[in-house]
Structures are given as C-alpha cells and as structure tokens.
Amino acid sequence: MQIAIDAMGGDHAPGEIVRGAVAAAREKIAGIILVGDKRRLEAELKPLHPPASLEIVHTEQVVEMDEQPALALRRKREASIIVATRLVKEGRAAAVVSAGSTGAQMAAALLILGRSGKIQRPAIATIIPTLKGPKLLLDAGANVDCRPEHLYEFALMGNLYAARVMGIREPRVGLLNIGTEACKGNEQTLGAYNLLKGSPLNFTGNIEGRDILAGDTDVIVCDGFVGNVLLKFGEGMAQALFTMIGREIKNSFRARLGAALVLPALRGLKKQVDYTEYGGAPLLGVQGISIICHGSSNARAIKNAIKVAVRCVEQGLVAGLGQLPGANGEGEVVKCQPS
Template identity: 85%
Template structure:
C-alpha cells in the first residue's frame, strides 16, 4: 500500500514530516510517496538513509497556513496538498496524509476526490482519550455552521467509522448538549435530537461536556465550532496540568521523592493524552482517505497518522460511507416544547 504524504505541510515541515515518513517506511507500515520540493527534501532524507520503499514526487508550490484555501488552490494547482490528493484520485496512492492547512486539505479533497455517496458535509473525526479508551468526536472543525440534518450525517459517518475502524459493535451515539433532557439546547440540537432518535442508530440521547471523559459514549456528535473549541481546550488543559504537577513536585524534597515513585504512572498517563499517539483525524465524507494531522505534528505523530490511513483503507471505510442513505432535508423539524 502506498501513502502520499504532504511533506511541505506543518509547523515542523519538512524535517519532522520526512522523519515520520521514513520511520513508517522502514517499519513497513506502508510504502511512502513524499510530495514536495525535491531540492528541499533530499537534504532531509539523505542523512536518514531512507529505505527503498520511499519515493519523491516533485512540486515547488505550497499553500501557507495563513492563505485563504480556495483562492490559494486556484492559483496553485500544483501545491503539495493538491498533488498528493491527485495521487489518491489517480490510484497511485491509497491515502493522503498532511499536517498543513486544514482548510486547504479539505478544499483539495472536495475539489479532487469529491463527496462520498449522498454526504452533504464532510466532517473531521478525531479520537479523544477517556477513562474507557479513545472515543470518537465529530465534527472537530470542518463545519462551524450546521443544520440539524448535518449533525445526523455526522452521527451516521461516525457510526460507520467506529464500527469498521475502531471495531466497536453497535457504537453508542451521543449528542453533545447543555443538558441531558430532550428539551434542552438550541434549535440546532433540538432538531438533531429528533432526527437522531428516529434514525437507525444506537442513540443514547444528549450528553453534557462532563460526560465525555467517562467513555460511556463511543461517538460524540457536535458542530465543528463546538468540537474544535472542545478539542483545543482539552489539549491546553492537559498541558497545563502536567506543567502544574511538574512545578509542584520541585517545591519540596518530599514531593521530589514522591514524584520519583509515581513517575512511571505519570509517564503512562501523559502518553494517553498525547495527541501524537493518535496520529491524525480522517476527513469523513469524501471519496478517498484523507488524514488531517495537527499542525505541530512531530515525526511520531506522522508515523501514527500513516498507520491510521492504512487502517482506514484496509477496513473499507470509504466504501462503508458511500453506502449511507441520504438525509432528507425537506422535512420540517419537529422540536420538543420547552420544559
């Protein structure tokens, strides 16, 4: 299996991207096609003594993080993310992985690959750590303004991903809301609740923010605005907590001794909440596998993202999403009365 990697996208590109790709190739996770400026990539590759199953497709154009995605892609038809996505469309690669501009990757996927089946709104599905292992959250930032039917689509796509890729039988689907009661929320969540309840899903109802980390919900559904804020809040909180702990254990000798005793447990905990362990987030709802990575991804994150891409291809994710029925957007949404 060949995976196309946008070597020019990300805060630490191309160095960390190349390192991660080489590690994946060396471990035979997949054969790698690095897409980017060959004159820049070869000096990064040569000291690593790359294996034979890694190649370069040359292109000099790059979409910067601060560029308007649609406009940039119209002017830069040979941008690295566009070329990498075309490799998937042409069948030369099974998936694309990038840590570059999320907007540019989404735009490239829609322009080149197109939507999957009857899906209206592709969504970013990301794993979040919980007390019962990783669970799926979507949308994590692809759609900031959503209608109730879009949330239903997210739930349907998340259900397929959880079942096929995560191996969860009858995934429990929850709607993120400000209360568990059916009559809580805004027009968007009230309408989505009724649609989800009527759908052929294992819908467990509304869940609150504090319920996420119990791990009792396998697929957590929300719009991209809420999902992205929640995701970054969680990342920031985890970093702040470990910084606070590190500061406290340095204050007294007793604290230092205690910290030494629990250090293995702390390292294991840090690994559980480290985004690099989860690699990347698939863009669900496009006709191909497109894995979106954190902008600050290091080599480990890229290698793990390639693992995610391989898993999505092996489990036939795109085929499963293509079989989803369309959502009827013409019906009036019946909202429950206020409590």
C-alpha cells in the same frame, strides 16, 4: 499500499514529516510517496538512509498556514497538498496525509476527490482519550455552521468509523448538548435529536461536556465550531495540568521524593493524552482517504497518522461511507412538556 505524504505541510516540515514517513517505510507500514521540493527532501533523507522503495514527487508550491484556502488553491495548482490528493484520485496512492493547512486539505479533498455518496458535509473525526479508552468526536472543525441533518450525517459517518476502524461493536452515539433532557439546546440540536431518535443508530441521547471523559459514549456528535473549541480546550487543559504538577513537585522536597515513585504512572498518563499517539483525524465524507494531522505534528505523529490511513483503507471505509443514506429535511423541534 502507497500513502502520499504532503511533506511540506506543517510547523515542522519537511524535517519531522520526512522522519515520520521514513519510520513508517522502515517498519513496512506502507509504501511512501513524499510530495514536495525534491532538493529539500533529498537533503532531509540523506542522513536517514531511507528504503529504496520510498518515492519523491516534486513540486515547489506550498499552501501556507495563513493563506485563504480557496484562493491559494486557485493560484497554486501544483501545491503539495493538491498534488498529493491528486495521487489518490489517480489511484497511485491509497490515501493522503498532511499536517498543513486544514482548510486547504479540505478544499483539495472536495475539489479533487468529491463528496461521498449522499453525504452533504464532510466532517473531521478526531480521537478523544477517556477513562474507558479512545472515543470519537465529530465534527472537529470542518463545518462551523450546521443544520440538523448535517449532525445526523455526522452521526452516521462516526458510527461507521467507530465500528469498522476502531472496532467498537454497536457504538453508542450521543449528541453534545447543554443538558441531557430531550428539550434542551438550540434549534440545531433539537432538530438533530429528533432525527437521531428515529434512526437505526444506537442513539443514547444528549451528552453534556462534563460527561465526555467518562467514556460511556463512543461517538460524540456536534458542529465544527463547538468540536474545535472543545478539542483545543482539552489539549490546553492537559498541558496545563502537567505543567502545574511539575511546578508543585519542584516546590516541595517531600513531593520530589515521592515523584520517583509516581513518575512511571505520570508518563503512562501523559502518553494516553498525547495527540501524537493517535496520529491524525480522517476527513469523513469524501471519495478517498484524507488524514488531517495536527499542525505541530512530529515524526511519531506522522508515523501513527500513516497507520490510521492504512487501517481506513484496509477496512473499506470509503465504500462504506458511499452506501450511507444521508438525511432529507430537518428534524422537527422537540417541544418541552410542562412539568
């Protein structure tokens, strides 16, 4: 299985991207096609002594993080993310992995791969660590304005991904809202609730933000605006907590003495909330596997993202998504009953 890597995308490209790709190739996770400036990539590869099977597809154009995605893709038709996505379309690669501009990757996937089946809006599905293991959140940023039927389709896609790729039997699907009552929320969530309530999914109702980390819901559905804010708040909160713990330990002699005993547990906890452990987030709803990585991804994150891509291919994710029914029309607003 060949995986195309946008080697020029990301805050630490091409160095960390190349190291992660080489690690995946060495462990025989997948065959690797690095897409980017051949001269720069060969310079990075030389001290790493990569497997002979690793391939380079040369291109000098890159979509920068601050560029407007649609405009950049029109002007840079040989940008690394476009070339890498094209390899998937042509069948030379089974999936594409990138830590570059999320907007450019989404645009390239839609332009080159196209939408999957009856799905109207692709969604980014990301892993959320909880007290009961990894759970799935979508959309994490692909769609900031959604209608009820879009949230319904996110639920369908998330349910399929959780079952096939994450191995969760009969995933519990919840709608992120400001209250658990059926009549809470705005028109978007009220309509989506009605659609989900009448669906064949294992819909458990609304879920509040404070309940996500309990882990009782396997698939959390929301629009991309809310999902992206939630995701970044969680990342910042985890970093802040570890910084505060470290500060308190340094400020107390007794705490420093006890730190040696709890350090292994803290390391294990940090590993559970570290995004590099989960690699990347699939863009669900396109006719191919496109894995979106954090812009700050290091080599470990890239290697794990390649693992995610391989599992998506092995579980027939694209074919499964293509068979989903989609949603027709908006759900009716659920009316509050007087108490």
